[in-house]
Amino acid sequence: MNKPIAASELIIINGRVYHIGTKADELASQIFVTGDPGRVDAVANHFDNIRSKVSNREYITVTGTFRGMPVSVMSTGIGTDNNDIAVVEAHACNAIDLDTRIEKDPTNVTPLTVIRLGTSGGPQPDITIGTLAISSYALGLDNTGIAYNFPPADQVCKDLNRIAYEMITAATPDGNYYRGWLRPYSSKATPEVVEALARQAQLKGFPHAVGITASTSSFYGGQGRQIPGFPLTVNDLPDVLERLRVGDLRVVNIEMESSLLFQLLTGVGYRCGTICPVIAGRAEGTFIEPDVKAKSIERTIEVGLAAMHDLYTKDRAS
Amino acid sequence: MNKPIAASELIIINGRVYHIGTKADELASQIFVTGDPGRVDAVANHFDNIRSKVSNREYITVTGTFRGMPVSVMSTGIGTDNNDIAVVEAHACNAIDLDTRIEKDPTNVTPLTVIRLGTSGGPQPDITIGTLAISSYALGLDNTGIAYNFPPADQVCKDLNRIAYEMITAATPDGNYYRGWLRPYSSKATPEVVEALARQAQLKGFPHAVGITASTSSFYGGQGRQIPGFPLTVNDLPDVLERLRVGDLRVVNIEMESSLLFQLLTGVGYRCGTICPVIAGRAEGTFIEPDVKAKSIERTIEVGLAAMHDLYTKDRAS
Known part of the structure; x- marks a missing residue:
């Protein structure tokens, strides 16, 4: 039989996983993740009721219901590395017995559905500030996802790996x-989650764009921001991302989390998707006004909640 | 003359940098960084007085004095990506005029000294739980630092890059x-900071070890933790790190931040170092007891404060 997982490998203290700090019954099967701990309440304000709130480090997790659907919202902090922790520990709460430290029978485990509600920059001049970007694929310019032996999901991912590597290398001067x-890896959102998000954005009449999300391992150098004192390895990264094409697909936005979320969540058999307003215009050098930012984030939350509820309702009907 | 930096590249709102949220006068030249927002008060409790406290996302920054020395402590959240933000925005507060968005005259800018107070795992059986690991070099298994064209600091870094790449590739099965x-990059702590930390640990009689710190872009897969459902690319990573040698140097601990901190901070001309207790024994599968953990973290803070004060006093005397 399966052996218990060692204390140094999966740390559990008083029935709670180490970083996110939740017990098994403090996470729903429907989970929203958001980078900013300050955004958790903005999501939870839409819930019917709140059953638990757990806070540790940058992880704040609120669980309750939304129109009767069990749901959690968790802040993860910025970046793929702390999102890796969020995914693995959420999976542990769902699929590992935290008392015995032994994996549960997989046939008795309900798959999680995870939707990221974030913010992002936009490399395309025609995808203007305030547009809701919905990710069908993610191009990982971080390297967190390659620690896991989950190969590319389909031919688009393979093409994206090759084309992005060639273009980024070509944009790096010989002497650097x-x-x-920089060896990009690609991952894929779950098509039914992408469709649910796009459908709800359409129904609500919010401008949106579906396509590739580039995920980076830094906000400054890794997104090609030129700050005096910090010389860049790759020249004009936003321009490279603007030009990149795989068939009809192009990069609709740049953020710091989706590559790893899609890689791990689909790898372990869960559903996932991401929706982020574009708040920085990288082609024009512009940044969103505070009131437009607040409205865009609220639209992201409304679309996310409606899409998650739609998926949940369909699951129950089938 | 220098042009102002565009709004999308360095975001400044009401004189405050976007993520860490500080104004120029809310950061001292001596800065402690710590992953956990909950650890900021544990450090600031040692200050003589507190002049400002700023909180945004996972970044909480407290500034005051310690034995008359101006000092800040900032939480960064977990990982190199949000530490990249912390470093670039701290540099912006120090070296860029936040009103005009133009770089200050570098001859009028005081270099920052940054000491990370963290926690870590240990791959060496003889470096036991509770030992304070002090980093002379960092081996970056993340890829955040390679976005910046700062080449390796010395021959040790170059050797480390090559040897680590060969050993990690050899530990990856052909079919993966x-x-x-995974292309590791190496960076170097500032020798006088390393010496100040080691001297204070010695003076206080705290068990410590100086050597290479491996920094990873995840806590689970990237550190070789085997969690059911998540197949690893590299086999037995802690064992690879235990065996790695560059001359007399070996890996004393594993964490998630120092590679990027050393790469960026020394690259831009600042001083830096890291001290972390070992709290997980990766060779034995053990994890520290809560009371020993609290004592080890308090020792880390005491050594860090004394070392920073020592460096500051020497600066003023010279």
Whole structure:
């Protein structure tokens, strides 16, 4: 039989997983993730009721119901590395017995559905500030996802890996030490989650765009921001991302989390998707006004909640 | 003359940088960084007085004095990506005029000294739980630092890059899709900061070890933790890190931030170092007891404060 997982590998203290701090019954099967801990309440304000609230480090998790659907919202902090922790520990709460430290029978485990509600920059001049970007694929310019032996989901991911690697290497001057070191990996959102998000954005009449999300491992150098004192390895990264094409697909936005979320969540058999307003215009050098930002984030939350409820209702009917 | 930096590249709202949220005068030249927002007060409790406290996302920054020395402590959240934001925005507060968005005259800018106070796992059986690990070099298994064209600091870094790449690739089975994709980069702490930390640990009689810190882009897969459902690309990573040698140097601990901190901070001309207790024994599968953990973290803070004060006093005397 399965052996218990060692204490150093999966840390559980008083029935709670180490970083996110939840017990097994403090996470629903429907989970929203958001980078900013300050956004958790903005999502939870839409819930019918709140059953638990757990806070540790940058992880704040609120669980309740929305129109009768059990739902959680969790902040993860910025970046793929702390999102890795969020995914693995949410999976542990769902699929591992936290008392015995042994994996549950997979046939008795309900798959999670995870939707990221974030913010992002936009490399395309025609996808204007305030547009809701919905990710069908993610291009990982971080390297967190390659720690896991989940190969590319389909041919689009394989093409994206190759084309992005070639374009990024070509945009790196010969003399730069790390030329050729950035090796992008691609991952895929769950099509039914992408469709549910796009349908709800359409129904509500919110401008939106579906396509590839580039996920980076930094906000500054890794997104090609030029700050005095910090020389870049890759020149004009937003321009590279603007030009990149795989068939009809193009990059609709740039953020710091989706590559890893899709890689891990679909890898382990869960459903996932991401919706983020574009708040920085990288082609024009512009940034969203505070009131437009607040409205865009609220639209993201409304679409996310409606899409999650739609998926939940369909699950129950089938 | 220098042009102002565009709004999308360095976001400044009401004189405050976007993520860490500080104004120029709310950061000292001596800065402690710590992953956990909950650890900020544990450090600030040692200050003589507190002049400002700023909180946004996972970034909480408290500024005051310690034995008359101006000092800040900032939480960064977990991982290199949000530490990248912390470093670039701290540099912006220090070296860029936030009103005009133009770089200050570098001859009028005081270099920052940054010491990370963290926690870590230990791959060496003889470096036991509770030992304070002090980093002389960092081996970056993340890829955040390669976005910046700062080449390796010395021959040790170059050797470390090559040896780590060969050993990690050799530990990846042929059939694994991402074999050869993990391309480590190495960076170096500032020797006088390393010496100040080691001297204070010695003076206080706290068990400590100086050497290479491996920094990873995830806590689970990227550190070789085996969690059911998540197949690993690299086999037995803690064992690889235990065996790695560059001359007399070996890996004393594993965490998620120092590679990027050393790469960026020394690259831009600042001083930096890291001290972290070992709290997980990866060779034995053990995890520290809560009371020993609290004592170890308090020792880390005491050594860090004394070392920073030592460096500051020497600066003023010279």
